[in-house]
Amino acid sequence: MFIGVVGQTLVLWIVFQLITTLANASAADAKHARIQRALAECSQALLNRTTDQPLKTALRSLLDATDGHYAYIDINRTDEAGNITWEIVAEAVGDDYPDGDPTFTSGSYDQMSVALERLRKGEPVAVRTSELAMPIRARYEKEGIKAELVAPIFIGERWVGSLGYTDHIREGSWSQIEIDGLMRAAEMVGAYWERETAREGLMELAQAKDRFIAAVSHELRTPLAAVVGFAGELASGVNGYSPEEASEIASMIYTQSLELTHLVDDLLTSERAASGNLTIKPxxxxxxxxxxxxxxxxxxxxxxxxxxxxxxxxxxxxxxxxxxxxxxxxxxxxxxxxxxxxxxxxxxxxxxxxxxxxxxxxxxxxxxxxxxxxxxxxxxxxxxxxxxxxxxxxxxxxxxxxxxxxxxxxxxxxxxxxxxLSAPTEAVTPEMPELGWEAPDGLTTQSSNGGAPIASTLNSQASRS
The missing domain is CATH 3.30.565.10 (Histidine kinase-like ATPase, C-terminal domain)
Known part of the structure; x- marks a missing residue:
């Protein structure tokens, strides 16, 4: 009889475990399906620009598929001391977010060195507020954050910002499905920023060409008009001017001619240097x-x-x-x-x-x-x-x-x-300027109340190590 009870109990336990496993698998499958749909919506928003706030739309889709209460995108900056800081440029707030608006919209990594190194290496970071040291823990607690999941955003080999979720109720672990989904979404945002930068670069190039033609025309016309005008005055009757007046007019012609020469010199120098045909004789x-x-x-x-x-x-x-x-x-x-x-x-x-x-x-x-x-x-x-x-x-x-x-x-x-100071012992190879990456002009702080454009240069020194 005792064996029978034990056997029945064992069977019931096994059945319970099977049911629990199946339920967990079903929940995981459902969450995976939600995140896949969210990634598809995120991709559509960023690729097709179906709204005037594609980043916020993407964040809203991602947030709805997770257990998070707040989602954000930040960009890296560098303060006067050379430290890497962050500033949120897009956000989405969940329906069950606690009362009040988010206020933790910028900060520094100086108290989160481990997170900084992981993000630089392209790795996700999971944060539990209770495990943080003071005073950064107090800042998280003031905001009501219990847990946070962060994925780095890269453009090429350069870390330029982060995408993250925060949970304001639970302090549990983030599932691998959520981590993988966030990393994939971060890749999408990086690709979006890269495309936007290229698009705005082409637009700026076209506008720069027009401005260049107009500016060159103006800078050539102004001194040229002075040269022609003063020379015409002398040609119409030099005897009508005193020696001092004639000398002053000739000096003005000379000065304006030098302006023309200097402008042409700069134009020729720029072109020759770009084509590698500029000769240097030190x-x-x-x-x-x-x-x-x-x-x-x-x-x-x-x-x-x-x-x-x-x-x-x-x-x-x-x-x-x-x-x-x-x-x-x-x-x-x-x-x-x-x-x-x-x-x-x-x-x-x-x-x-x-x-x-x-x-x-x-x-x-x-x-x-x-x-x-x-x-x-x-x-x-x-x-x-x-x-x-x-x-x-x-x-x-x-x-x-x-x-x-x-x-x-x-x-x-x-x-x-x-x-x-002196001639080099061997040939000098000139160091060409390093091209920085700038946030697209269209990048705005996409909060629930709209936001304003952010003009900033992303940190160009935080690269994958």
Missing amino acids: RELALLDECRDIVGSVAVEGTVSVEGEPTTAWADSLRARQIIRNLLTNASRYGGSTIVVEVGSSQGAATVTVKDDGAGVRHIDVDRIFDHYYRSQGHGSVPDSVGLGLSVARQLARLMGGDIAYRRRGGWTHFELSLP
Whole structure:
């Protein structure tokens, strides 16, 4: 009788386990099917742009298929100290989200080093608030987050942001189905950003061509009109002017002709450098004397002074003068009324720093001021400039084994040219500029109340290790 009871109990236990296993398998299959449907909807939203907020639409589909209460997409940034930070640019809130709006919309990884390393390696991260250390744990608790699942977003080999869910009720584990689905969705978002960047790049290229033609026409027409006008005055009767007046008109013709020459030089230099046909003939160059000579020959508004110590550089005289002239012209057009040219040496290189007391470059323009044909749209910009001066200057500096850097120090804008102090022992291979990745202009903070455009450069140094 005892064996019979034990046997019956064992049978019942086995049946119960089978039923539980089948139920769990059925639930897992149902969840897998929901996530697959969500991924299909996510793909459709990102590929076909069926709505004006494709990222939010994709997040809404993903959130409905999981146990999460909030879904988000963030992009990487870099703070002044060089630390990687994050900022949410799209979000979706579940129907059972606790009362109140999400407020944890930006932050730093400085207290989550393990998560940072896993994301950099392309691995998902599961977070339990109870296992976090203070003070980041207190921030999670204040937001009501019990658990979080994060997947990295990559463009090529570069980690640019993250896609994540948060659970505000349970602190259980995320299923492998949810983890795999989130990783796949992160790949879709990365591909979407890459396509958007390429699309906007093509649009910007077409617009840049039109702006370039208009700007070149304007910059050629302005000095050319002055040359023709002044020359016409002299041709119509030079005897009608005093020697002083005639000399002044001739000086104006000369100055405007130089403007034309400099513009054509920049255009030709840019094209030759791009095609690899630019010849560099370096020699020993007395930088202080060159700078004094250039300042005396370039028409610059405001006060200009040359300071420093005699320094010899190994550079092409013609190209070095072109660089310094472009930096002076840039400071005169966009900078303050006081310009200082400093000559010296630093870290084994000869340096020429052109600084002014103007407002400086807007933060969102810093990474693009050396791009071909790029013109800042901020205060003090010149709407009809070609946008070649700084890009040509950096091209030439790098072809001579140097570089140009922008810095903002103590209320002054610094453009520092560095050149070799002496001839290299072997041929110098110029280091070409590294192309950064920018968030598409259409990328917005897609919260429940709309949001505003975010103009930012994604972190370009956080790469897969």
